[in-house]
Amino acid sequence: MGNGYAGKILKVDLTTRQIEEIPTSKYEEWGGGHGMGSAVFWDLCEDKTVTGDDPKNVMTIMGSPVSGTLVPGASGRTEVQAIGLLGYPHPWYTRGNFGGRFSVHLKYAGWDGIAIVGKADAPVWINIVDDKVTLEDATDLMDMDTWKTQELIWDDVRGSQSDWSAVGGSRDGGRSTQLPAVLTCGPKAGTCGPLTALIHDAGNAVGNAGFGGVFYSKNLKAVSVLGTGGVEVADTAGLIETRKWSAAYAWTGNAEDPTPVTGSWQQGASPGQAAGHLGGTVAMGDLRANACAACPRSCKVRSSSGFGNESMCVEALLNLSLDYATNGAPTDATPRVADMSNRYGLNAYQLSAIRDWIKALIKKDVIGPGKQIDTQLPIDKMGSVEFWEALSMAIIDQTDIGPDLSMGLVQAAEKWGRLPEDLADGSLPLAYWGYTHHYDPRTEAEWGWGSILGDRDINEHDFNFTCYWTTSNWALLGVTPPITAERMAEIISKKMGPYSDPMNVDYSDEGIYSEAFAKTVAWHRHYTRFYKQSIGLCDWYWADFVNPYGPDFEGITPEGEQKFLNAVTGGGLSYEDGLEVGRRIWNLDRAIWIMQGRHRDMEVFPEYIYDSVGVKAATPYVMPAFVDGNWIYKDVNDRGIDRDKAEEFKTRFYTLEGWDVETGWPTRSTLEELDLGYVADKLEEIGKLGAA
Amino acid sequence: MVDNDTKDVVGQGISRRQFMTGVGGAGVGMVLGGLVVKGFILPDEVLAIPASEGYLLVDTKKCSGCTTCMMACSLVHEGRSDYSLSRIQITQNPMGRFPDDIFMAQCRQCPYPPCVEACPTGANHADAENGNVRTVDPAKCIGCERCIQACPYTPSRMQWNAIDKNAQKCDLCANTPYWDEEGGPGGKQACVEMCPMHAITFTTQTPVQSTDGYEVDLRTGTSWELLGLSA
Numbered sequence: 001m002g003n004g005y006a007g008k009i010l011k012v013d014l015t016t017r018q019i020e021e022i023p024t025s026k027y028e029e030w031g032g033g034h035g036m037g038s039a040v041f042w043d044l045c046e047d048k049t050v051t052g053d054d055p056k057n058v059m060t061i062m063g064s065p066v067s068g069t070l071v072p073g074a075s076g077r078t079e080v081q082a083i084g085l086l087g088y089p090h091p092w093y094t095r096g097n098f099g100g101r102f103s104v105h106l107k108y109a110g111w112d113g114i115a116i117v118g119k120a121d122a123p124v125w126i127n128i129v130d131d132k133v134t135l136e137d138a139t140d141l142m143d144m145d146t147w148k149t150q151e152l153i154w155d156d157v158r159g160s161q162s163d164w165s166a167v168g169g170s171r172d173g174g175r176s177t178q179l180p181a182v183l184t185c186g187p188k189a190g191t192c193g194p195l196t197a198l199i200h201d202a203g204n205a206v207g208n209a210g211f212g213g214v215f216y217s218k219n220l221k222a223v224s225v226l227g228t229g230g231v232e233v234a235d236t237a238g239l240i241e242t243r244k245w246s247a248a249y250a251w252t253g254n255a256e257d258p259t260p261v262t263g264s265w266q267q268g269a270s271p272g273q274a275a276g277h278l279g280g281t282v283a284m285g286d287l288r289a290n291a292c293a294a295c296p297r298s299c300k301v302r303s304s305s306g307f308g309n310e311s312m313c314v315e316a317l318l319n320l321s322l323d324y325a326t327n328g329a330p331t332d333a334t335p336r337v338a339d340m341s342n343r344y345g346l347n348a349y350q351l352s353a354i355r356d357w358i359k360a361l362i363k364k365d366v367i368g369p370g371k372q373i374d375t376q377l378p379i380d381k382m383g384s385v386e387f388w389e390a391l392s393m394a395i396i397d398q399t400d401i402g403p404d405l406s407m408g409l410v411q412a413a414e415k416w417g418r419l420p421e422d423l424a425d426g427s428l429p430l431a432y433w434g435y436t437h438h439y440d441p442r443t444e445a446e447w448g449w450g451s452i453l454g455d456r457d458i459n460e461h462d463f464n465f466t467c468y469w470t471t472s473n474w475a476l477l478g479v480t481p482p483i484t485a486e487r488m489a490e491i492i493s494k495k496m497g498p499y500s501d502p503m504n505v506d507y508s509d510e511g512i513y514s515e516a517f518a519k520t521v522a523w524h525r526h527y528t529r530f531y532k533q534s535i536g537l538c539d540w541y542w543a544d545f546v547n548p549y550g551p552d553f554e555g556i557t558p559e560g561e562q563k564f565l566n567a568v569t570g571g572g573l574s575y576e577d578g579l580e581v582g583r584r585i586w587n588l589d590r591a592i593w594i595m596q597g598r599h600r601d602m603e604v605f606p607e608y609i610y611d612s613v614g615v616k617a618a619t620p621y622v623m624p625a626f627v628d629g630n631w632i633y634k635d636v637n638d639r640g641i642d643r644d645k646a647e648e649f650k651t652r653f654y655t656l657e658g659w660d661v662e663t664g665w666p667t668r669s670t671l672e673e674l675d676l677g678y679v680a681d682k683l684e685e686i687g688k689l690g691a692a
Numbered sequence: 693m694v695d696n697d698t699k700d701v702v703g704q705g706i707s708r709r710q711f712m713t714g715v716g717g718a719g720v721g722m723v724l725g726g727l728v729v730k731g732f733i734l735p736d737e738v739l740a741i742p743a744s745e746g747y748l749l750v751d752t753k754k755c756s757g758c759t760t761c762m763m764a765c766s767l768v769h770e771g772r773s774d775y776s777l778s779r780i781q782i783t784q785n786p787m788g789r790f791p792d793d794i795f796m797a798q799c800r801q802c803p804y805p806p807c808v809e810a811c812p813t814g815a816n817h818a819d820a821e822n823g824n825v826r827t828v829d830p831a832k833c834i835g836c837e838r839c840i841q842a843c844p845y846t847p848s849r850m851q852w853n854a855i856d857k858n859a860q861k862c863d864l865c866a867n868t869p870y871w872d873e874e875g876g877p878g879g880k881q882a883c884v885e886m887c888p889m890h891a892i893t894f895t896t897q898t899p900v901q902s903t904d905g906y907e908v909d910l911r912t913g914t915s916w917e918l919l920g921l922s923a
Contacts, residue, residue, distance in 0.1 A: 172854040201786035230774025281923035291758035296888030298756040
């Protein structure tokens with residue numbers, strides 16, 4: 001009987017080319033994933049104030065105890081963290097994760113994670129086959145796109161994939177029919193660091209943070225892993241039973257009679273959702289729903305045209321609206337542009353900000369040949385593959401406006417003399433730390449608060465699917481809500497453990513600044529830090545608040561999280577225990593940001609978020625709200641964030657977290673309560689411990 | 693990536709596929725008037741092996757590549773999730789074109805099982821107590837791997853268990869010490885039970901085969917058609 005852990009973490013020192021093992025037991029208290037990665041980073045990164053491209057930067061690539069197991073929407077997710085290259089005024093120590101099968105092979109190879117330190121003296125890729133780890137020459141790969149890189153590594157590691165291949169040196173050395181799982185950066189990722197991603201398989205990406213450039217700065221092109229072992233869990237029968245129990249909450253578990261209820265759901269969503277993002281069969285041909293390891297939701301698709309494989313959401317949507325505007329309907333340009341961002345290892349979120357910014361600059365008549373922003377890019381052909389190819393190559397090859405964009409979009413705007421105007425009116429849509437405006441802080445307040453109180457665009461849809469997409473679609477399509485706003489609020493608040501408050505999801509004009517909403521934000525930061533980012537529960541599957549197949553619309557959170565985790569680890573962790581580990585991780589991360597220079601004064605939005613002068617959503621932004629003594633679904637699109645109330649909210653939040661309200665720095669008592677006394681010592685040493 | 697990459701001939705003047713599809717003679721296990729014929733003399737006078745009383749059917753176009761079946765298979769048999777110990781193998785090319793991006797490699801429980809024929813010790817046999825499913829008795833396996841070589845399919849549906857040091861294959865879950873369910877041809881199969889896409893099913897009828905493998909469509913006429921995945 002096992003507990004889901006492989007038992008060791010791989011440490012690769014690229015400078016010395018030494019391979020070491022770290023016992024996982026040293027870090028098991030953090031769960032896995034981000035928590036474990038941050039704890040390892042704390043120990044191994046000697047100077048946490050370095051820039052992301054400094055050899056002293058440490059990157060951790062972590063699985064979790066549930067990696068490679070039957071836990072749905074979790075088995076195949078891998079968490080990555082390091083000091084990033086994207087961000088303003090500072091690229092923070094940050095994180096991202098990706099789906100697919102990398103974490104499965106990492107576990108089956110016998111590793112719970114990888115810590116990469118130093119910088120190689122020549123280009124390398126890391127080749128992991130079970131317990132054998134080697135550094136291979138990557139000289140010929142550094143300028144290669146991500147797909148070609150992976151195909152070459154697949155061939156190199158195991159040749160033909162169609163039959164069993166022996167990967168060890170003996171009969172019992174291990175055999176596999178599987179392709180190695182590879183994580184790689186795109187071509188010349190060092191030249192355009194803030195815009196880079198890491199790619200695994202066709203379309204799984206660690207998009208934000210500029211981690212492709214971090215790889216490149218270490219002379220590291222890729223990490224490949226092939227595992228021929230496996231993983232044991234604590235309660236095999238319990239895991240299978242829990243999986244079958246949870247299937248009743250999934251579309252596929254109700255496939256005989258799915259009776260679809262309009263909405264955007266987590267576990268209850270239908271397979272192949274990415275088809276809609278990519279233009280569907282018209283743009284791609286016949287499709288299959290495609291899943292990450294062990295996931296019943298199968299969000300992604302693969303196509304008969306080979307376009308758009310495994311792309312979804314942001315890269316899939318990168319060209320869709322332009323395609324409609326140009327051609328009146330989706331064409332194969334939409335999936336081909338998605339493929340382009342994946343092949344070139346570029347961050348589609350930043351590309352989408354560039355897209356919207358260029359559109360705004362065209363309206364202002366300041367971009368084009370001979371204009372203020374002098375470019376020969378075919379900006380009159382936005383929506384075409386030709387435009388995106390030209391833009392991508394300008395960034396990669398450092399031509400035209402590529403070098404300016406590659407500094408980061410805030411920095412480019414500064415150089416072009418456009419920062420004050422374009423950031424103030426929302427033309428440059430960067431809502432938090434220089435990250436692309438994703439969901440709107442003015443409406444989806446938890447998204448905004450969580451992002452500026454953290455390190456990046458949070459990209460966490462726990463409330464978003466239910467409280468925005470579902471409710472707004474009901475309004476847009478004229479659907480009579482199958483549950484009332486009061487019932488929705490009741491379901492969600494009862495699933496928030498110690499942060500439960502009847503007003504948790506009051507998105508009214510006053511509610512988003514309230515004490516109850518501070519609890520909501522705190523729950524979100526702590527829940528996601530542990531359950532999503534450390535255990536690996538996928539953002540598109542968990543948390544399961546409202547579910548169309550659940551009794552009276554109740555999803556499986558928090559029972560699901562607890563049942564699955566304990567079936568794997570046998571640890572007896574309660575839901576609340578997990579939230580508390582999340583709070584501990586959140587405070588450790590915050591300590592690192594403080595060492596990097598974080599202060600309360602920096603935790604603000606750009607001008608357009610406050611003054612409500614920026615572009616608003618063209619469609620309703622309907623959310624649950626408590627107005628005049630009643631719960632209603634209300635369109636909250638027409639509002640900005642009030643500066644004074646925002647500051648009051650921050651004070652409420654800091655107080656709730658046990659942080660100094662003047663600085664936003666954690667106090668010693670808070671850190672010691674979380675068994676982080678050594679962190680308090682460090683902050684005190686540099687004069688940045690919060691006042692009691 | 694299709695299922696027609698069979699290996700060479702049996703060595704008896706007839707190909708495996710011809711043999712198994714009954715083209716070259718009266719295939720064992722074929723359905724005659726509703727009765728399953730479980731053994732008779734073949735043209736080359738080889739004593740036939742009784743037909744399996746169950747088969748897995750897979751719809752590769754419905755498979756999402758999630759590999760839940762592989763994890764479930766190894767979990768119920770071996771007590772660990774382990775791709776290399778899974779008796780059903782899902783291989784895929786993430787950059788490939790549908791439907792050739794995924795290949796589901798399940799044991800066919802061949803009417804004439806070369807793996808059984810090749811075994812010199814009788815370890816690989818038709819299990820009469822479990823509906824004649826072709827299976828391996830680990831105690832008799834000497835590790836010669838002839839069964840692995842003999843399997844006409846790629847990847848071989850016979851596999852080497854590097855932990856227990858014996859060959860193994862799909863037994864339709866007849867022997868699943870880590871599962872509470874009754875398995876085998878008369879019971880449940882973990883891959884069928886756990887596949888979220890319902891892309892694997894079980895039948896007691898000898899499947900219809902073509903040169904591309906079984907012709908299985910588990911999508912048409914189901915809610916799958918609501919998903920808009922076909923042009």
